Amino acid sequence: MKNCLVVDDSSVIRKVARRILEDLAFETSEAEDGMKALDMCRKEMPSAILLDWNMPVMDGLEFLAQLRREPGGEKPKVVFCTTENDVAHIAKAMRAGADEYIMKPFDREIVEAKFAEVGLI
Template sequence: MKRCMFVDDSSVIRKVAKRILNGPDMLVIEADNGQDALDMCAADMPDIIVVDGALPDMSAEDFIRRVRALPGHVRPQIAVSLVEVDIGAIMRAKRAGAQGYLLKPFNRPQLLERFRQFDLAA
């Protein structure tokens, strides 16, 4: 079973993602800020991380770099979640170690298709 972490200060975004993705092949875990997510990653690294482009406590790029610096054998797929297409933010996230991005708000077909494109879902 794959583990996916959604890091977003919006409980609505986390709840929608969990409803769409939670199932027999994927477990969705949640964090509402970067530090809590980093603590969770240090304890048990998820396979997939979707991080809000506007975290309340750190930049998405800093979060991604800090995840990449954690020791361990799991190297998660990381996507940054944005409210609009921002080429600068996408490029900064990719330079920090993200594989891609997704736009929010999202619905079931959009989220599932984006996960397929990132090769994040089974």
């Protein structure tokens, strides 16, 4: 079973995302900031990471940069999921090594389409 780490400081978003992902047959785990997510990835790399941008302690972009330098850190498919919806932010995320990008608000169909896009489904 594929597993997806949901990284978002909002527990509501994590819950919504989790429900969608479980419907898509993913095992899920959660982290509320980039630092905690990085710790979890160091223990075990997930297949996918759904990643918020603006979070306390360590934001999504910083997390992504660090993740990609970790051993095995190139493996997880990283899908940003953020309210940042301008070209500059999207381009920056993609250059930093994101695989796909979701602009909030999102729904089940969008998550499904984006995960299919990167070959997770």
